[in-house]
């Protein structure tokens with residue numbers, strides 16, 4: 682039995698892919714209504730909360746490997762690591778980013794704290810250190826649908842954006858055969874470096890109308906996200922990350938996705954085609 686903590690973008694696709702391979706999988710969610718499709722696909726639903734260790738311990742029963750993916754609040758993910766250690770779990774696959782204890786971005790410092798807890802837990806584990814998810818562009822989809830334009834503090838910066846479905850595919854692949862991946866860190870990217878000008882170009886072609894990209898300052902980007910309903914601290918961290926993209930922070934591409942999956946990583950064109958309805 683594989684436990685996937687949370688049914689967000691990566692978690693739900695990981696569960697779906699494991700069920701497609703007929704692997705027994707349990708998913709920890711706060712609200713079972715949000716996991717109805719996963720239950721339909723044969724996943725066990727464990728109702729729990731990462732703030733409540735007792736609920737994690739119950740979900741951990743009979744589990745061989747854990748896919749740890751959540752908003753990466755340290756106390757919550759450290760609860761999962763501690764529960765996995767108590768239960769003697771064989772392997773944890775942790776979704777993370779460019780974690781660093783001295784990053785200006787709080788989320789990356791949090792990731793470093795969580796990774797440190799895994800390192801000291803003694804539980805065999807694998808880190809999936811992903812570049813920016815293509816799915817982040819979906820947050821801009823309502824604005825693109827309405828105004829045919831979008832803005833970001835990422836400037837002209839290019840990123841090795843990865844489709845979150847490929848991150849999930851890597852997590853599922855490792856979960857079914859974790860031994861060779863113990864102690865490894867994979868840097869997951871898409872097949873190429875793309876800027877937001879490229880994103881606008883792909884969307885223009887796909888949608889048959891001009892989509893324009895505007896370069897925003899950090900403050901403009903943060904305020905736009907807050908106006909769109911993103912909580913202040915998250916808007917701040919996202920705008921910081923986009924500003925770093927402008928400086929080349931995300932300008933890296935690896936072969937780790939094809940190496941693990943035996944197929945090419947999805948391109949932004951593939952991603953946009955699959956999600957075209959969101960931008961129309």
Ligand SMILES: NC(=O)c1ccc[n+]([C@@H]2O[C@H](COP(=O)([O-])OP(=O)(O)OC[C@H]3O[C@@H](n4cnc5c(N)ncnc54)[C@H](OP(=O)(O)O)[C@@H]3O)[C@@H](O)[C@H]2O)c1
Nearest residue numbers: 687688689690691711730731751753777778811812813814
């Ligand atoms: N976005 C990027 O570009 C990017 C790049 C690299 C790495 N990452 C990493 O990827 C991870 C996030 O993955 P994701 O984007 O797939 O996540 P996501 O879509 O944001 O989903 C997060 C899930 O966590 C659940 N959740 C929140 N608090 C919870 C709690 N207390 N107990 C149980 N469940 C809870 C949410 O469920 P509810 O429906 O109940 O709210 C939601 O389903 C983070 O570690 C992030 O740093 C992201």
